[in-house]
Amino acid sequence: MPSRRNRAPISTDLPPVDLGDRQAAILEAVVTRYIGTAQPVGSSHVAEAAELNLSTATIRTEMAQLEHEGYLTQPHTSAGRIPTDKGYRFFVDHLAKPGIADASQRRKVSSFFKAIEGEMEDVLERSSAMLADLTQYAAVVVAPGHGTSTVRSAQLVSLGATAALLLVVLTDGSVEKVTVDLGASVEEATIEAVSRHLQATLGGKSLHEALELEAHPAPEVAAVLATLEAPLRSLCAEADAEQVFVGGPSKLASAFDAVETVREVLSILEQQLVVVSLLRDVLESGLSVAIGHEHGYEPLSSCAVIVAPLSVDGTTSGAVGLLGPTRMQYPAALAAATAVSEELSDRLAGAGSGSTSTKVRHRG
Amino acid sequence: MPSRRNRAPISTDLPPVDLGDRQAAILEAVVTRYIGTAQPVGSSHVAEAAELNLSTATIRTEMAQLEHEGYLTQPHTSAGRIPTDKGYRFFVDHLAKPGIADASQRRKVSSFFKAIEGEMEDVLERSSAMLADLTQYAAVVVAPGHGTSTVRSAQLVSLGATAALLLVVLTDGSVEKVTVDLGASVEEATIEAVSRHLQATLGGKSLHEALELEAHPAPEVAAVLATLEAPLRSLCAEADAEQVFVGGPSKLASAFDAVETVREVLSILEQQLVVVSLLRDVLESGLSVAIGHEHGYEPLSSCAVIVAPLSVDGTTSGAVGLLGPTRMQYPAALAAATAVSEELSDRLAGAGSGSTSTKVRHRG
DNA sequence: CGCTAGCACTCCATCCTACAGAGTGCCAAG
DNA sequence: CTTGGCACTCTGTAGGATGGAGTGCTAGCG
Known part of the structure; x- marks a missing residue:
């Protein structure tokens, strides 16, 4: 399963390459609403949400088209549409806007990091808890080993x-x-x-x-x-060996409705080796988001994974990850994960070089 | 909420003080079956299971009596009976037999401890995972701090x-x-x-x-x-500070059917401070099992907690715990927790005294 | 006196039916 | 190309019937 690259468009405004503007807008409406409600989305809702004064009939034909192209699916005839992995993918790549929520996310993250001090291990652990709390998804922090230190x-x-x-x-x-x-x-x-x-x-x-x-x-x-x-x-x-910190796995309990799914996902989170290699794989495939089947781990095919690398001295080592349902708040989650990864990268760089330890802690 | 003591009867054979022999037998049948099936138990099932050639009618009157005395309850009229916390309590105190399964539990535990070597921290962590695996409940190991070491x-x-x-x-x-x-x-x-x-x-x-x-x-x-x-x-x-290791929380996902309960319980397990004080409280109240409301932590009122102390040099410090639904396999879980606590106590004693380190590890 | 067979009763779970609602696809007309 | 309209499909819910599992009570038996 070859991975499609996450080519970032350079500051053009919504340039959907594979999809017409209108279809893109409709897809966006479906995804956004489905993420919010977890209910199949019908044409009338789209008509309200997307502001392209179109009748439901037109939207229906477009949605049928989107389904045909693999972006949407129907749980059954005469139900609304649900995004497929491909649909989410397009959303993440082309439609997800930075959003207003992100600023507040970033602010919370940075104030957290301003306040926290102490041993690196503590910082890492508490970061993962904080990230889970902030996003309401399970958070993973994989910190680099100390192999390079002398x-x-x-x-x-x-x-x-x-x-x-x-x-x-x-x-x-x-x-x-x-x-x-x-x-x-x-x-x-x-x-x-x-x-x-x-x-x-x-x-x-x-x-x-x-x-x-x-x-x-x-x-x-x-x-x-x-x-x-x-x-x-x-x-x-x-x-x-990397250190792994998993924060807030309990958040996942309410993210899925099938209790079996919950159990499976949780038990995977307990196997830290699996988690680490999952994050590594995703990172290596050049993605920052892996949705559903994209990452190839079947037991997690109802999950989306967000990964942000930790980079120290230019080389990436370690990562910050988020695990949630495919109907994830992608923009917010991405923003939060990125913010944390940047702050942590800074910290790690500061602690690593010893003599350049600008942010050393003091206090009793 | 005063705690009832766990007075251990001294080697008499099934001496139910509060309950007639027959009622005890019936209660046992109900508890055993309910633990197995999670379905309300009717008089006919009891008649089959308990071997006191009695008609269902007689058993019904006895069960009504047991309900009146607070050992059983009915989800609704004309359903079978379910044990109350009090019912489980009586079961644990007077009825739970060592059982055959225990021997095999103990054997697995001891072979695990024979095989494992390495740093204490590892041992503790892996013990909790093993215990969770063995019992299919969430396991907690609270290891004593190093306050007494010099x-x-x-x-x-x-x-x-x-x-x-x-x-x-x-x-x-x-x-x-x-x-x-x-x-x-x-x-x-x-x-x-x-x-x-x-x-x-x-x-x-x-x-x-x-x-x-x-x-x-x-x-x-x-x-x-x-x-x-x-x-x-x-x-x-x-x-x-004590070190806390929580093993196999995912096991709890399938233990309850309400996803809300799962989430609540899991999120409590994430707060290690709460878990530690819960175990301490239970231990201090002199119990080795706290069922439902007995421990006073409302969010965990649908859970039972099993605690076995870790004792080093005669003083108890730290504990081994199991957390599961009130319909728990008490005998097996108790046996497993006890076995682990004993083995761990040995280890801790060995490592603690330094000069008496009989079981020190070697190997590459 | 304790036990039991029998009976009336209750409640749940299941099934069916009907029906409203949300949704679709298609088509003819603007 | 868009849209209003229509026929159709499927789900979810509500109501009623039914069977089963269970109870409580009571009269009768040893």
Whole structure:
């Protein structure tokens, strides 16, 4: 299923390429109303809403045409029309206007970010909750791993007879740790020697580089170092892993009427790996919105996904996502997700570079 | 709302104090069947299920009596009976038998815990997921804070011009950190001096004790220490805080039929503070099961809560909980929750004492 | 005296029918 | 090309009939 690109028209006013102006207007009316009411939309409603003084009869023929072209569908003969995925797609690409609501969304988002301070992890978690609250959809924040950061401090802390904690602080302020079973009892002095060795050899390197180091210290130290290799590897893997925060999944309960759908969607949200790869896929296909079957995850075919990349230093790493029914408030949701992704990108950039930490927190 | 105690009868065989043997048997039949089918239970079904060769007429009078006494209720005249909270309560206190299923539950739990290794946090999280999977209800694990542990290592790591990371390792292997804005640029040498000072003064003390220390080091060090006071305080608060892991909330979607209920319950599960205090309340009232209105949280009045304490060194701290509909598989759920709480208690005890770490993990 | 068979009764769920309403498609006329 | 008009279709709702599951009561039996 090849993905259609989200080519942004450059500041022309409503240039529907595939669809006549009138059909576009009608489609818009149907989509807008259906998003609001969740009821099939009949020609008379469209006649009222769209302001193209046309009779219902004319609108009916146009709607039939739109159905024929795959933008609309009928639940049954003699019911109103419902947008198809394709219909929503056209709406999102060509019709969704920035809207007035967006400004207020953006304002709320930015005031939230002005007020919040503290550890990055907190910020991420609370952002996802806030975004869910704001949009009334489930929000996902995937924060980049710390794979690119370098080691600021590394050490081994003894925890007991044969147990110890391998501890690494990275330049972005994150801390990675892993408990280690040393196998045999190790003297405190040796532990300290190992710590110094670690600090000296790992400092300033990224964890990946650190894995490839060859060094030949004193024999006791070397023995301990050997037992540290596997832990270091898992430490590295852990540092690379994205953090995922899912906010407000309960919002989805009221978004669908079939309880079975709710359950399916929720259980997918619980599998964070799936969510991450879903967002990644959507992002890689160049879309910011994936509707219904577009993303190819069948269990989520009644959902739309909005993704906004988190970009730090120009490269995108991580994402902000929203998951809702296909009849989603696209403009508002897009605006909110984008706003959050920008603010978070800023934060991440600020925290990442260490020395450029302009927005560091203080307070008790 | 005073809580009724869960007085455990001491090894007598089905001693219903408030209810005749026959009524008890009938109540049991109703509860069991209703839990299975979610349909009101009529006298004829009871006659089949309970093996007390009685006619439906007799059973009807008894059921009327049970309704009068508040154990059963009717959705409407001429429908079967449904257990009330009180009915479930009697069932749980006097009728629920260990059952055969429990053994298999316990086995699954213990094999899970044999297989799992790694950081405590992981174990806790995966335990909650496993418990949810096993029981098909939402599972909650509240792990105790680290307030009682003492400091194994404390230090300040510089992160940039004026930013630093205050880092404390506790004896139970947990790490607490907080980013600090030093206000002014501080020399690396001073940072190291502060680190040494922290290590010397905090080592071996609990974080609470550490807060009350008075020491008078060199002036530059003292200056930095002053800015550390607030961060230390929040570090302490953070260390005290319980960690909460909620597993499998999606299981609840199919447990209720009203989508509104699902949404309410889910949104409560998202507020971890509420969940923690709910579990605490139930635990403190001396119950291991709170049914319907018993726990006093109206939004959850259609739910039953099962709680099993986590006890480390004899004191209970933290808990394992299950949240499901009042028509819950009580015996199985209780068995599972208890099994998990015991295994987790063991783990926590093992990790907590440091030197007695019998079950430390190894492997790459 | 406890138990039971039998009966009258109630209420729900289901089915059918009728019907109004919302919607469509088509066509002939402007 | 548009539109008013018309015939048609389908759903949702309301009303009435019916059967079934269930109850409560009571008279009679062991």
